[in-house]
Amino acid sequence: MASGEADVLDRLGSGLRALGAWIDDRFPMTKLIKEHATEYYAAKNFNVWYGFGVIATFVLVLQLVTGIFLTMNYKPASADAFASVEYIMRDVNWGWLIRYLHSTGASAFFIVVYLHMFRGLLYGSYKKPRELVWIIGMFIYLCLMAEGFFGYLLPWGNMSYWGAQVIVSLFGSIPVVGNGLSEWIRGDFFISDITLNRFFAFHVIAVPLMLVLLVVVHIMALHEVGSNNPDGIEIKEHKGPDGKPIDGVAFHPYHTSKDLVIIVVFLIAFAAVVFFAPDMGGYFLEHANFEPANQLQTPPEIAPVWYFTPFYAMLRASAEQAPRRRAHGLCRAAAVLSLPWLDRCRVSRSGIAVACTRSR
Amino acid sequence: MAPLVKGCSVAESTGFTRRHFLTVATLVTGGAGVVATAVPFVSSFNPSARAQALGGPVQFDISKLERGALAKIEWRGRPIYIVHRTAEMLASLGKDEAMLRDPSSKESAQPTYATNEHRSLRPEFLVLEGVCTHLGCAPLPRFEVAPADLGPSWPGGFFCPCHGSRFDLAGRVFQGVPAPLNLPVPAYRFVNDNTLLIGSDTGNS
Numbered sequence: 366m367a368s369g370e371a372d373v374l375d376r377l378g379s380g381l382r383a384l385g386a387w388i389d390d391r392f393p394m395t396k397l398i399k400e401h402a403t404e405y406y407a408a409k410n411f412n413v414w415y416g417f418g419v420i421a422t423f424v425l426v427l428q429l430v431t432g433i434f435l436t437m438n439y440k441p442a443s444a445d446a447f448a449s450v451e452y453i454m455r456d457v458n459w460g461w462l463i464r465y466l467h468s469t470g471a472s473a474f475f476i477v478v479y480l481h482m483f484r485g486l487l488y489g490s491y492k493k494p495r496e497l498v499w500i501i502g503m504f505i506y507l508c509l510m511a512e513g514f515f516g517y518l519l520p521w522g523n524m525s526y527w528g529a530q531v532i533v534s535l536f537g538s539i540p541v542v543g544n545g546l547s548e549w550i551r552g553d554f555f556i557s558d559i560t561l562n563r564f565f566a567f568h569v570i571a572v573p574l575m576l577v578l579l580v581v582v583h584i585m586a587l588h589e590v591g592s593n594n595p596d597g598i599e600i601k602e603h604k605g606p607d608g609k610p611i612d613g614v615a616f617h618p619y620h621t622s623k624d625l626v627i628i629v630v631f632l633i634a635f636a637a638v639v640f641f642a643p644d645m646g647g648y649f650l651e652h653a654n655f656e657p658a659n660q661l662q663t664p665p666e667i668a669p670v671w672y673f674t675p676f677y678a679m680l681r682a683s684a685e686q687a688p689r690r691r692a693h694g695l696c697r698a699a700a701v702l703s704l705p706w707l708d709r710c711r712v713s714r715s716g717i718a719v720a721c722t723r724s725r
Numbered sequence: 726m727a728p729l730v731k732g733c734s735v736a737e738s739t740g741f742t743r744r745h746f747l748t749v750a751t752l753v754t755g756g757a758g759v760v761a762t763a764v765p766f767v768s769s770f771n772p773s774a775r776a777q778a779l780g781g782p783v784q785f786d787i788s789k790l791e792r793g794a795l796a797k798i799e800w801r802g803r804p805i806y807i808v809h810r811t812a813e814m815l816a817s818l819g820k821d822e823a824m825l826r827d828p829s830s831k832e833s834a835q836p837t838y839a840t841n842e843h844r845s846l847r848p849e850f851l852v853l854e855g856v857c858t859h860l861g862c863a864p865l866p867r868f869e870v871a872p873a874d875l876g877p878s879w880p881g882g883f884f885c886p887c888h889g890s891r892f893d894l895a896g897r898v899f900q901g902v903p904a905p906l907n908l909p910v911p912a913y914r915f916v917n918d919n920t921l922l923i924g925s926d927t928g929n930s
Contacts, residue, residue: 451797530888534861553776555802563770661797661804661855663862667886680860681888684826684898684905 401588406613407620408594414488415592416627417481423628424474425580431467432569439519441565443558445655446521459604465643471513472634472649475672477508489597489708494590496705501583503702508576510673515568517670518561522654526665528670529556529564555660782924784916788851794913795866797855800923804855804863805911806883807921814868814894815848817880824878825897827907833858833897835910838929842893846909852913852923855883859904862887868894883908 381579388394400466438457440449453460482502487490491499518529533556537547552559591601600610614620644650648671669677680689699709743798779800790796790809798805808814819842822828830840845851855863863885871877875884875891883892891899896908912926 420759527887531860531862534859537862548772549770551772552770553772553802554780557776557802559773559776660802661799661863661888665865665886667862681903683901683903684859685901687903687905 377600393577401584402617402621403615405433405588405616406545406600406610407592407616408598408600408612409614409619410594410596410612411592411620411623412595414480414484414625415594416624417477417484419624419627420604421474421477421481423631424470424477425576426472427576428467429573431463431470432573435467436465436569441562443521443561443658446519446561450520461638466641468650469635469639469643469645472645472670472672473638474509475513478632478671482506488595489699489710490593491705492593492708495587495706496591497585498583498590498704499705501586504578505576505583508572508579511578512572513670513672515564517571518556519568520654521561521658522651523656523659523662523664524651524654524667526556526660527659527667529560531562550618556660563617584640589629649710728901750895771774780924785921785923786919787921788791788919792849793868795868798923800911805923806851806853806855806866808851808853808866808894809849810843810849810894814881815843815925816912818843818893818895821880823895824899826900826905828897830897830907833907833909836912836926836929838926839910842895844897844907846913846915846929847874850921852910852921854909856909857887857890857904858886858898858906858908859888859890859902864890864892864908 379680385395389396435453437458438453440446440450450464453464455461457463485499485502514529514532518525533547535548536550537543539546545602548554548562551557552563594600598612600613603611605611638649643653651668651670653666656664668674676694679690679694783800783805784797785796785798787807788811790807792809793811793814794809796807798807805846809852827833829842830844835844841851843851856862862885864885866883867875867879867884870881873877879891880893882894883896884893885904888903890902890904892904892908893899896910898904899906911923913923914926914929915920
């Protein structure tokens with residue numbers, strides 16, 4: 366009996382190995398798994414700050430899955446959009462959960478990405494040779510903002526409508542081409558059914574495709590140079606006799622099992638918001654957005670959704686200050702993009718930049 | 726890629742220059758094809774024929790609009806404000822000019838028949854597009870004089886909730902706010918004593 370079972374397992378095992386070999390002759394399956402997981406070495410002294418990349422990836426998948434399920438009941442037309450969201454909330458089985466996961470996921474995405482970037486700044490993760498990892502990350506952030514902006518119009522609430530009006534008008538303030546450009550973006554002379562329809566297309570396919578592609582490129586670039594670590598030691602420079610970095614451990618199973626714990630902790634906090642405070646007191650879902658879009662009435666309490674707050678002050682500048690503020694904003698964007706070359710200090714050893722000696 | 730001219734001048738082998746010619750020709754033709762293909766896609770983003778056809782003139786009966794009241798109607802997806810101004814409201818227009826950026830509407834958008842001190846055809850009826858010249862929000866009517874939140878110098882007018890731009894009772898913009906210009910005045914005319922037509926002004930002088 367027992368020997369019979371072992372025999373079956375043996376034959377199953379050798380069958381799977383044969384299948385694996387058959388695939389490996391045609392597709393680099395084992396090679397990819399080795400390069401990016403079982404023989405990809407990462408520093409063993411990561412602290413909790415290094416967990417936000419994996420949480421961001423997890424939230425991306427969560428947004429893609431919940432987003433696909435939302436599109437099955439959402440109608441991207443100005444006459445139907447608001448009612449279809451109410452329908453999802455009230456009549457679709459578990460629709461409220463799927464939508465709250467998606468809306469909370471949007472805010473969570475920004476929180477996690479902001480913390481991920483903060484880690485990069487804190488430990489100098491953008492420095493040579495990781496400049497491209499940082500720059501690709503900045504493009505991901507841009508895509509994420511576009512994704513958040515397009516998605517915010519879809520419920521067709523009054524805050525959706527006027528938020529879109531403000532941001533699209535922003536393009537209208539570009540000299541010469543501005544007016545034509547904002548008309549081109551809207552496809553109409555005002556935010557209309559046509560605009561909603563195309564923002565839906567951007568939100569559910571164009572931007573997510575770009576986002577996923579950029580995330581793949583971001584991870585490929587990272588795996589080429591390897592993560593840094595809180596102590597700033599380049600693990601590739603210290604290899605043992607077997608050619609493996611002595612300060613590193615294989616990503617799988619060591620880091621993946623740590624990452625699972627991190628994801629579980631994240632999910633506890635995330636679920637608390639989804640189930641007990643999905644509107645987060647008006648920060649995640651703004652109260653004026655529970656009214657349908659009204660093109661004659663800007664909400665009296667209008668304010669951008671929290672993750673765009675840093676840019677709000679720039680828009681409040683008076684017309685006299687505006688050109689200076691605009692130049693200021695562009696300079697800041699340029700500075701963040703060129704950070705790897707602006708900051709010439711050595712990677713700090715303690716997480717706090719102590720001595721800033723020139724390394725080049 | 727080696728420059729084309731070098732290959733031509735050396736001309737060691739006909740194959741070398743031929744290869745370059747073909748490469749450049751393929752790139753140019755292919756590039757032109759890509760650009761030509763992009764035209765319909767880029768152009769499909771512009772307002773469609775249907776979007777352009779919508780938006781004819783609209784009528785409004787002003788006989789029921791009380792003095793001091795505001796009516797909002799929609800024209801081309803935009804809010805249009807019609808205000809029946811009182812004598813006090815009109816009198817305030819002469820007093821606030823020192824606080825305004827463009828008091829005589831030199832840079833702002835309005836038809837010639839509204840380029841006057843009250844920015845309207847008939848002094849008592851103000852017709853404005855409720856579209857903030859900053860980023861397009863609809864400013865809120867705040868006709869009360871000197872309320873607590875707008876300060877003691879507030880003469881009555883419009884306040885934009887988005888970024889705090891202020892306009893007086895002729896839609897003229899104040900200094901030190903984000904909006905650069907006065908609220909636009911659309912083309913309009915009076916069909917008869919009680920009927921206002923917005924979006925057409927043939928017959929106005």
